[in-house]
Amino acid sequence: MSLRLGDIAPDFTAETTSGRINFYEFLGNSWGVLFSHPADFTPVCTTELGKTALLKDEFDKRNVKVLAVSVDPLEKHKGWVKDINETQNTDVQFPIIADEDRKVATAYGMIHPNASENFTVRSLFVIGPDKKVKLMITYPASTGRNFNEVLRVIDSLQLTANYSVSTPADWKPTEDVIVSTALSNEDAEKKFPKGVKVVKPYLRYTPQPDL
Ligand code: BEZ
Numbered sequence: 001m002s003l004r005l006g007d008i009a010p011d012f013t014a015e016t017t018s019g020r021i022n023f024y025e026f027l028g029n030s031w032g033v034l035f036s037h038p039a040d041f042t043p044v045c046t047t048e049l050g051k052t053a054l055l056k057d058e059f060d061k062r063n064v065k066v067l068a069v070s071v072d073p074l075e076k077h078k079g080w081v082k083d084i085n086e087t088q089n090t091d092v093q094f095p096i097i098a099d100e101d102r103k104v105a106t107a108y109g110m111i112h113p114n115a116s117e118n119f120t121v122r123s124l125f126v127i128g129p130d131k132k133v134k135l136m137i138t139y140p141a142s143t144g145r146n147f148n149e150v151l152r153v154i155d156s157l158q159l160t161a162n163y164s165v166s167t168p169a170d171w172k173p174t175e176d177v178i179v180s181t182a183l184s185n186e187d188a189e190k191k192f193p194k195g196v197k198v199v200k201p202y203l204r205y206t207p208q209p210d211l
Contacts, residue, residue, distance in 0.1 A: 002109040005136065009034070009127045010107040016067070016095035017077050023067070024131065026095075031064040031158070032127040033150065036110040036120035040072040040080040044144045048122070049096075050088025051147045062154050069097035069104050070120055115140060126154060128161070163209045164191060174211065179204040 003009075009032075013022045023034075035052075037045040052059075052066060059066055070077075077096045084092050097104055099120075105111050110120040122145055126135035134157050139145050156167040164180035171177065179188045181202050188196045192206040199205065 003125075003133055003136065005133055007133050009125065009131050009133050011131075012104050012107060014069075014097045014099060014104055015074055016097045017074065017081060017092075018095035021067070021095055021097075026067065027065055027127065027129075027131070029129050031062065031129060031154065033059070033064055033066045033124065033154075034069065034104075034108065034127065035066075035122070035124040035145075036069045036105060036108070037122060038116065038119040038141045039070060040076045041083065044141070045070075046080075046084055046087060048144050048147070049092060050084050050090050051144075052094065053084070053090040053092040054088065055147055055151065056093060058151050062151070062158065064126075064154060066094040067097065068094060069099050069110070071099050071102055071105060071118070073100055074098040112138075124150065126150070126157060128157070159208070159210060165206065165209065174208060176205040177208055179206050 011022070011024045013020060037048060039045065049068060077098055081092045084090065099105050102111065105120045108123060108125060110123040112121045115121050121141065122139035124137045124145060125133055128134045135153055137145070152172065155173045156171065159177070160166055164183055165177040166180065167177050179192065179196055183191065185196065185198065188204060192209055194207040194209070197205045
């Protein structure tokens, strides 16, 4: 059975470019991003890991720990990191798992045999501090992911974990959010003193409450 939103993220211990890591210990009470790429020394993957490294401060700001994975061996990862740093003008500091036995890839369903028998696709999981899966995205090998979109979703996940709101299509931090339909108008006015704009009984907006 493949993983679904709300499931507990499987724990594992794996060899990485930063040594042997137990996933849950690595995460501690932080949020986590676990993402796979098909293979080392390939062009799209090189840009993806470079972009993630360039966004280090953004992930840190959100208390998110990042961990990459592919089925390539450790020595290959280490050689490739030098290329990523050189070509993407960055310094990869997050660990990359050498998942040669596919233990992590199998636990997270990162191999899609009809896409490739041998390589992981571009899977990405956001894990909450409760170790539950909050987001799953899957891209094909030919399309690099948008890591600013990953940050945007994390902003939404962290906001909606703390307030009775959800975020509308294309929402960006600082924009108005949607009041939970579980709240009456009266309770919504109390919870959101900055104001509640009622468009329809089921569609009510309020300014982002944590600003
Ligand atoms: C790439 O990263 O460019 C790539 C990796 C595997 C298959 C196709 C493209």
